[in-house]
Amino acid sequence: MSLFEDTNPRALKELLAEIQSGQMVLPDFQRDFVWEPSATRELIVSIACNYPAGSLLRVRDAQRAFAPREFEGAPKIDGKSHTFLVLDGQQRMTSLYQAFFGVGEHRYYLNLQKLIDGDDFDEALFYVRTSTKWAKRMEAPDEQEKEMVLPLTCLIHRGG
Structure with a gap:
C-alpha cells in the first residue's frame, strides 16, 4: 500500500x-x-x-x-x-x-481599471485590512463597481 x-x-x-x-x-x-x-x-x-x-x-x-x-x-x-x-x-x-x-484579517482585490489600462496583474492585485472603512464599504457590490475592483472571493463559487 x-x-x-x-x-x-x-x-x-x-x-x-x-x-x-x-x-x-x-x-x-x-x-x-x-x-x-x-x-x-x-x-x-x-x-x-x-x-x-x-x-x-x-x-x-x-x-x-x-x-x-x-x-x-x-x-x-x-x-x-x-x-x-x-x-x-x-x-x-x-x-x-x-x-x-x-x-x-485582509481582503484581496483586483483593480480592474489597472488591468484595462494594460498594467500587469502584479500591479493590479492589492490587499487591505478588513477593519478599514474602505474594506467595509467594498462589501457592497455597487461600491465595487464604482471603484472598479473585483474581490478575489468572486473567483471561487462556494455553492449553496
Whole structure:
C-alpha cells in the first residue's frame, strides 16, 4: 500500500473546496498560520503567472493517527470525517483559502481599471485590512463597481 496518493497537479479550486468542506485538514501538531499578507499576495501573483508555487504534501488519514484541526478561517470540523491531512503546504493553503474565501484579517482585490489600462496583474492585485472603512464599504457590490475592483472571493463559487 502506498502512503502517497499521487503526484499529479490538482486544481486550486478543488483543494480550496476540500478545505471548505473539511475533507482536507491539518494534524493538530502543525504550527499556527503566520504568513504576512504581502507573502499571500506574492503567492497569488506567482500562481496567476503560472510560476511554480511549491508542492503540497498530504496523506490519507484512514488510521486517524493524529487529532485533526481545521485550517485557520475554515469552518469548524465539529466531528466531520476528513480524508486528508496536510503535512507540508499549510501556510500556502491557508493564505490562499483566506484570500479566496474572504476570511482572515485582509481582503484581496483586483483593480480592474489597472488591468484595462494594460498594467500587469502584479500591479493590479492589492490587499487591505478588513477593519478599514474602505474594506467595509467594498462589501457592497455597487461600491465595487464604482471603484472598479473585483474581490478575489468572486473567483471561487462556494455553492449553496
